[in-house]
Amino acid sequence: MSRPSFGFIFFVGICFVWASSVDGASTRARSAPVTVNPNAKCGLPNTMTGKLVVDWAKKDGKQYEYDVVDVPGLPTDPQEVNTMNTESLLGYVCLPGSSVPVANLIREYSFWELAQDGTKECVGHFVQSFAGRDGQQNMTVFDSSDATTSRQLVYYQIFDEPSTLGIRYSCKKPNLQTGVCDTPKVIVDIRKQPDQLSAAEKASLDAKINAILAPYCISTSTPDFEKSTFKPELGPCIPGPSATFNALLVKLAALPDGSTCSAVKQAHAARQKENGGRHQDPRA
């Protein structure tokens, strides 16, 4: 086979996302830059990593969904009410083929689904994710109503103030021409239960969210941005995780610990060298 032309290489570069989703083997093309059209509509990029450094351990605990930009076209009935999630960091693991440890987390969602006829159903999503310090979370999601199947989702952290506010999104429909996501789903997590916020607290929270999202031309005043509804009178909704989710957790427990990753070992060796070899590890 003759040497590939420049045009061909450029084409491969443009198509790298598509190609990697087809065969997962285009790792060399992956590093090629994607040209973003400067005239593209303002919005969230298809992917966003490294915008901030996320310390996943600080995000442990209960969070409430305050706002959500949902994917247009989804049915609005039944209504989702009292959406909250609890995140737990299980530890850091070393994934096969990777040299950097990633956080292994679970996040359990619960909400009431209210139908127009007044009936309610307690629903849960059980999420396992591998999360990087670059803010990318690769999720496997199980629903409480479906014991066997799971789906994969990727979320990117836009903003992170672990004790108060977190903003993240998933790109449901990337646009490879513009680099700007056609259909993002944005979720705003807060620590305080939304129905307990005063009007002044809500106003200052909205102003803060709007300032963070302004560069992406997203505002809490657009109709797409929906405030979550909290009705404490509905009582607790505690869905049980599926057996498949529990089985996945057992499998994950067998992954090598993050301290075995080569990047951790190299950093350790470099620190020892800096110490002038005074405290040499006898195992080295």
Ligand SMILES: *[C@@H]1O[C@H](CO)[C@@H](O)[C@H](O)[C@H]1NC(C)=O
């Ligand atoms: C998430 O998946 C992408 C694509 O496979 C990979 O490059 C990235 O390292 C993964 N991130 C983590 C934290 O596992």
